[in-house]
Amino acid sequence: MGRLWQGGAELQSVTAGVEFTAVRTNAPTLETSLQRSGAAAWRIGGLAAEGFTYVYAAAQGNYFFRFYLYFAALPTSTSILGGFANGTQNKITIRATSGGALQLFNSEDAAQIGSDSSALNTATWYRVEINANTTTLSATTAEAKIDGTTFASGTVNLA
16 A cells, blocks of 8 residues: 655644655745645745655655645756655655756666656646655656656666
């Protein structure tokens, strides 16, 4: 049985361990004037490095990760938005480019999986989903979707 992680600032906390696992580089702030649903959203300003929201997979399995993304402005450089890690080592991540495209990335081997998405628009909400099946580490499958449409997928060796 897979596990679905979904974050949304419902508890209005920016403390690691409450609604997300860890802050990497840019700690979020709470945004209460612009949210997709509920009373708040997380805001990361000046994305020029890693984001903050990760799911840690300490055991092999099938993992799902979902979040909603809204660019007030595009990142200034390619930035990790979130993904899967084992301990402190990133495994499969989703990145945003300065042109507004998303990339599925094998962070362990520093290699992109599949192709870039189409460029995303500012001032628009997008549902971003990642699935990583690590049941067989040497044949880990990964897939990324935007609003239910796959833009990248592939098999990588995480052994």
